[in-house]
Amino acid sequence: MGFFNRGKKVEQIPVYIINGFLDSGKSTFFAYTIGQPYFQTKGKTLLILCEEGETEFSESLLKKTNTVKEVIDDVSGFTPAALMALNAKYLPDRVLIEWNGMWNYQQMKLPHAFRLEQQITCIDASSFGVYYSNLAMRSLLFEELKGSELVMFNRCDGMDFDTLVKYKRNVKAICPQADLVFEDSNGEVDMTTEEDLPYDLNQDVIKLEGLNYGIWYLDAMEHPERYEGKKIRYTALVATPPDFPKGYFVPGRMAMTCCAQDMQFLGYACAFPKADELKERSWVDVTAQVHTENFGPYEGPGVVLHAIDVVSASEPQNAVINFAG
Numbered sequence: 001m002g003f004f005n006r007g008k009k010v011e012q013i014p015v016y017i018i019n020g021f022l023d024s025g026k027s028t029f030f031a032y033t034i035g036q037p038y039f040q041t042k043g044k045t046l047l048i049l050c051e052e053g054e055t056e057f058s059e060s061l062l063k064k065t066n067t068v069k070e071v072i073d074d075v076s077g078f079t080p081a082a083l084m085a086l087n088a089k090y091l092p093d094r095v096l097i098e099w100n101g102m103w104n105y106q107q108m109k110l111p112h113a114f115r116l117e118q119q120i121t122c123i124d125a126s127s128f129g130v131y132y133s134n135l136a137m138r139s140l141l142f143e144e145l146k147g148s149e150l151v152m153f154n155r156c157d158g159m160d161f162d163t164l165v166k167y168k169r170n171v172k173a174i175c176p177q178a179d180l181v182f183e184d185s186n187g188e189v190d191m192t193t194e195e196d197l198p199y200d201l202n203q204d205v206i207k208l209e210g211l212n213y214g215i216w217y218l219d220a221m222e223h224p225e226r227y228e229g230k231k232i233r234y235t236a237l238v239a240t241p242p243d244f245p246k247g248y249f250v251p252g253r254m255a256m257t258c259c260a261q262d263m264q265f266l267g268y269a270c271a272f273p274k275a276d277e278l279k280e281r282s283w284v285d286v287t288a289q290v291h292t293e294n295f296g297p298y299e300g301p302g303v304v305l306h307a308i309d310v311v312s313a314s315e316p317q318n319a320v321i322n323f324a325g
Helices: 026-034 059-064 080-090 125-133 135-145 161-174 211-222
Strands: 002-005 008-011 013-019 045-049 067-071 094-098 114-124 150-154 179-184 187-189 231-239 248-256 264-267 269-271 283-295 300-312 320-322
Touching: 013 026, 026 045, 026 094, 026 114, 045 080, 059 067, 114 125, 125 135, 125 150, 125 161, 135 161, 150 161, 161 179, 211 231, 211 248, 211 264, 211 320, 231 264, 248 283, 269 283
Parallel strands: 013 094, 013 114, 045 067, 045 094, 114 150, 150 179, 248 320, 269 300
Antiparallel strands: 002 008, 179 187, 231 248, 231 283, 248 264, 248 269, 283 300
């Protein structure tokens, strides 16, 4: 998109907005992101702070990333005219805005020269319950959340899983389009629940087509107990690792998360009496029951399939699972 000035099309300036209440981790997130190689740009970055938290942006970081910082500490000063004045002063290639969580997000007005590229909300998980139960604070939170593409719950240490699931549902009800990330001091917390899965675990046989196979493979690795005794069916590529005992093969799929260079084979061992009759890299339809058990090549417990039926199949239209879409 663009806008027109005297008949000439001018590119809009991308704007990244991060919001959330004080001490929710906004500055920490921005400071980390600015310093990452993938976020670097040859041009200038304008960082607008609407409040200054405990995390400061060091002069060395600002200089290294060609970032200039401005503070607008009163909502009355946050106007399209004020933003255009800063644009004229610095001529930035992009703008980062750290919004004050106590300001009503409905007052966020960008000039036509700016284009909202991404909106992110940071939440302190340890205080979310207090904010959400307060009607006035919930109203502010709702305005911040409803347009967000990414919601980050920080400080999840010591919180029980059921409480975090409840918070996840609360936020998903407000912004179902957003990706949610939960983090504690050890990194990201796995918050995948059964309701997030794109297939029904209560089916007599769970059919895993295309990307659903990849989702099942990753979820079974993290939560094997969900699938204990379940029956699954999918189309697979045959692989027979040389270290596998007789009567086992791996029915899996090739998958990539970014590009062809990072392609890998995803599959679990499968017990099948006629495994040695299968042709390497042939396609089969597999129906199997899922179990978790000790398996020699795993050097410990892991997911092992027990084949119920294995029949020859045609190569699917999309043979490679693309997690990147």
